[in-house]
Amino acid sequence: MSTLHAPVLAWYDANQRDLPWRRPEASAWSVMVSEFMLQQTPVARVLPVWEQWMERWPTPADLAAESTGEAVRMWGRLGYPRRALRLHGAATAIAEQHDNVVPADYDDLLALPGVGDYTAAAIASFAYGRRHVVLDTNVRRVFARAVSGVEFPTTSPTRAERDLASDLVPDDAPTAATWAVAVMELGALVCTAKEARCGECPIAQECAWLTAGRPAYDGPPRKGQAWDGTDRQCRGRLMAVLRGSEGPVHVTSLVTAWERTDQRERCIDSLLADGLMVRAGDETYALP
DNA sequence: CATGCGTGGAA
DNA sequence: TTTCCAAGCAT
Numbered sequence: 647m648s649t650l651h652a653p654v655l656a657w658y659d660a661n662q663r664d665l666p667w668r669r670p671e672a673s674a675w676s677v678m679v680s681e682f683m684l685q686q687t688p689v690a691r692v693l694p695v696w697e698q699w700m701e702r703w704p705t706p707a708d709l710a711a712e713s714t715g716e717a718v719r720m721w722g723r724l725g726y727p728r729r730a731l732r733l734h735g736a737a738t739a740i741a742e743q744h745d746n747v748v749p750a751d752y753d754d755l756l757a758l759p760g761v762g763d764y765t766a767a768a769i770a771s772f773a774y775g776r777r778h779v780v781l782d783t784n785v786r787r788v789f790a791r792a793v794s795g796v797e798f799p800t801t802s803p804t805r806a807e808r809d810l811a812s813d814l815v816p817d818d819a820p821t822a823a824t825w826a827v828a829v830m831e832l833g834a835l836v837c838t839a840k841e842a843r844c845g846e847c848p849i850a851q852e853c854a855w856l857t858a859g860r861p862a863y864d865g866p867p868r869k870g871q872a873w874d875g876t877d878r879q880c881r882g883r884l885m886a887v888l889r890g891s892e893g894p895v896h897v898t899s900l901v902t903a904w905e906r907t908d909q910r911e912r913c914i915d916s917l918l919a920d921g922l923m924v925r926a927g928d929e930t931y932a933l934p
Numbered sequence: 935c936a937t938g939c940g941t942g943g944a945a
Numbered sequence: 946t947t948t949c950c951a952a953g954c955a956t
Contacts, residue, residue: 684952691942691951725940725951732954762954782952802935830952839950840945870949873940882940920939 648814650792650849651825657848658828661835665689667696667772668827674748674773675740676700681765681772682733687724689834695722706737707746715933718922719889727885731921732760750774771826777819779812780826784833789814791837795854797863798839880904880913885922888933894926 666672667680679699683692699720703709709717714734721730736758740748748769749755755766767778786799789811799807816822836843842860844850855861873879883903887895904910914931917923926932 681952686939686951686953687941688943688951723941725942726953728939729954760954764953768952780952784952834952868949871939876938878939878941885940 649852650814651816651821653848653852654828654832655821655824658824658831662828662831663689663835666693672773673704674750674769675704675706677773678736678748678769679733681768682729682736682760683724685729685765686726691724695720695724703737705746706748707741709734709737710741713934714921715924718885718933722889723886725882727922728920729760735759736761748773750776752776752778768826771823775820775823777815777817777822778826779808779815780830781808781811782830783839784830784837785811785826787839788829788833788837791842791855792849792853795858795861796865797842797855797861798865798868800865801868877909877913877916880906880909881917884910884913884917888923888931891932894930894932897929897931900931 662668665680667677676696680692680696683696683699699709702720703712712734714731717730717734718727721727739758740746744754749758750770750773752766752770755761755769756763761769764780764782767780768782770776771778771780781803783799786803786807789807790796790799793810794807814825816825832847832849836846842855844853844856844860847853847856850856871878884900887899887903891899900910900914901907904913914923918925921934923931924934
């Protein structure tokens with residue numbers, strides 16, 4: 647039992663947010679939907695969309711019965727709309743191969759589209775109380791500071807980092823599941839990327855980074871994502887046009903949304919290839 | 935393993 | 946205003 651466990655668990659008990667997918671009555675499916683939406687998207691923006699999704703599609707089969715285009719439309723402005731396609735694909739697989747029940751087994755989860763190591767561990771842990779190493783960006787940052795004494799983790803998890811996180815997972819499954827969500831919550835609320843609120847931290851006494859005097863980040867420069875003029879911006883504009891229209895849109899609407907011809911056509915091609923858009927007619931496009 | 939993939943709020 | 950970045954995944 648690490649000296650970190652008791653203070654982190656006590657802090658979580660007193661400070662956890664009341665999020666709907668954490669309530670006792672939350673279904674495994676609702677947990678899964680939340681995990682997809684929370685991949686790179688803040689909680690505040692996920693909340694209203696999650697509510698709509700759960701009301702409209704309370705089980706995987708309900709979503710699987712709809713077109714992928716409806717999933718993309720309901721996804722709204724959460725960003726990375728391919729996640730909506732993958733969630734639809736995962737729902738279809740669950741309805742057809744798992745009797746409409748979200749799997750509890752890590753490997754079964756990992757086989758679903760849009761489910762990687764983090765999401766598989768998170769669903770198994772949060773929805774079913776299984777014992778897993780749940781390693782997201784929050785957890786990685788907390789361990790980087792508290793244990794390794796550096797301000798930010800590396801770009802991708804190293805073997806040593808995974809082993810360290812594994813060693814810290816409590817032995818019994820229920821405590822392990824609470825530990826996972828508790829460390830995540832600490833990283834989300836206190837030990838954040840923008841500001842480490844060490845005065846509020848339950849493990850400040852044990853923190854290697856704080857003890858070392860909060861040394862400045864010394865690793866390779868972390869490059870931000872380019873945006874202006876990128877294909878991502880272009881694709882976002884085109885998708886916004888489709889989402890905003892009841893039916894098919896004429897190509898002239900897409901030209902208005904993005905004038906540069908070569909880039910627009912490349913992005914239309916990529917959206918068609920991704921399955922986010924379909925040709926509805928000679929000069930019209932629509933959601934799938 | 936580095937890169938591409940949306941969006942908008944906060945500092 | 947600009948910059949940063951928020952529970953990753955697939956390739």
